[in-house]
Amino acid sequence: MKKAFKEEINWIDEYHQGVRYGLEGKLILEESTPFQKITIYETKRYGKALLLDDCWMTAEKNEQYYHESLIHPALCGSKKIENILIIGGGDGGSARECLRYHEVKSVDLIEIDIRVIELSKEYLPKIGGNAWSDSRLNLKVKNGIDWVKNTKDNSYDVIIIDGADPIGPSKELYKYSFLKDCKRILKQEGILATQSESPESFHQIHLDIIKILRQIFDYADPMYGSVSIYPSGLWSWTFASMEKPTYMNPIESRVKEISDKCLIWSEQWQKGAFNTIPAFIKRELANK
């Protein structure tokens, strides 16, 4: 007599406001750190993935949509890009994209949770890629808020804020006091870049981030794109600078240096992504 085995299919779903987004796969590891719950999961669709506190953070075959969007408008636009600061980004993806520019001399990566770094290196090594062995990378397991507070004025050409949603350990990264400190340690001609949530599923938080940055900097503009593993799939990144919105105008030599290996990003794509501000967000920002 034959016995039928039904293959076990597992799903992990992220729940958000009456919506859930799930990926089929196999659980590799789950652990609790002093900061959060970390899950490593092998998905059928996007390769190995990382969740923090049950929220999808990154996946091998999807991460380019997020990292290319966060990094290249800042790195292509800033006059100088010698010294870079990344707050968060323990998966290594942001560092990898920064280190593709030969002009970059050092990247300080400040991640609060050593286990995010260790598990990313072990299970999602492609995301950090060459960054992990690049001598220009300075890895610091520290609180990003303290790091910024204790850093001298005018230290960085570009600051990248690569944090999770503004709940849990990342909450402070979207507040006035922290962002004001970031401006202090950023050089006058530098660019600050931050992920700025979804205008659709994190509507008010999205508006607040832009408004705070507009209080602190001369220019701050949101750019829109797609990250299918994040709530609503519609995501945003906001860039800020003094005197000129330099993040809008990529420097041609840098565009040439990186374009071939980008999955999503191109000069044309970026130009479009700054324009695709949804009409309702544009109206709401105009009404202050």
Added chain:
Amino acid sequence: MKKAFKEEINWIDEYHQGVRYGLEGKLILEESTPFQKITIYETKRYGKALLLDDCWMTAEKNEQYYHESLIHPALCGSKKIENILIIGGGDGGSARECLRYHEVKSVDLIEIDIRVIELSKEYLPKIGGNAWSDSRLNLKVKNGIDWVKNTKDNSYDVIIIDGADPIGPSKELYKYSFLKDCKRILKQEGILATQSESPESFHQIHLDIIKILRQIFDYADPMYGSVSIYPSGLWSWTFASMEKPTYMNPIESRVKEISDKCLIWSEQWQKGAFNTIPAFIKRELANK
């Protein structure tokens, strides 16, 4: 003694390639027609929603992302917009957006399944809105392929193809023979608009639609946006025309007529959305 009742929570998930997208809510109705399974569902996040063959089609508080994107580049760009043809679109959303232009004299809406129209009118009346009572709307319950085949040359100023995924009854709407017939019944200066799936989750189909349209028309360009209830959330619409890509250049008087009531669409948004072609799609189209 108190008795605790746990409120029953229901979810409907759409499954696609190892990904599932679910909305919490309450089932209102489910029926099978000769063409497909229709589900009406009251969601917590987006109001009442329609599914066809277990795929999310539209929802009251999300439909603008899809309908504004499909309609306005065509209706703002075409030299004349007196006679419009819509194939599919039985929920009424496309007709509603078309009928906002005073220059539109007639909209022929050709829907194959009368139950999609009847159930949309009954349960999702906001999506069709004023269209259902507008005397310019000509509702025909017919096969769209036959309609196009039997229509005289140069009959329409704009043709809108508002079909489901190219499986089931909508399959033919993305084939060369049908699209060639559409060109025949479109006026020389007219515009054809079609939804063209996701470059991420329907990669090859997306490329094929653009390539076929480029064989038939002088110009065909994809435009990208967000529909969070569709697979990957990243969606596309493709517009085609002869002699000039008129869909790229909205006519100012029409922009003024519609802008105030648009949730997503603006002239700026549209310009951006045509530019946000992902780098990998641009490369693949260039390689033919």
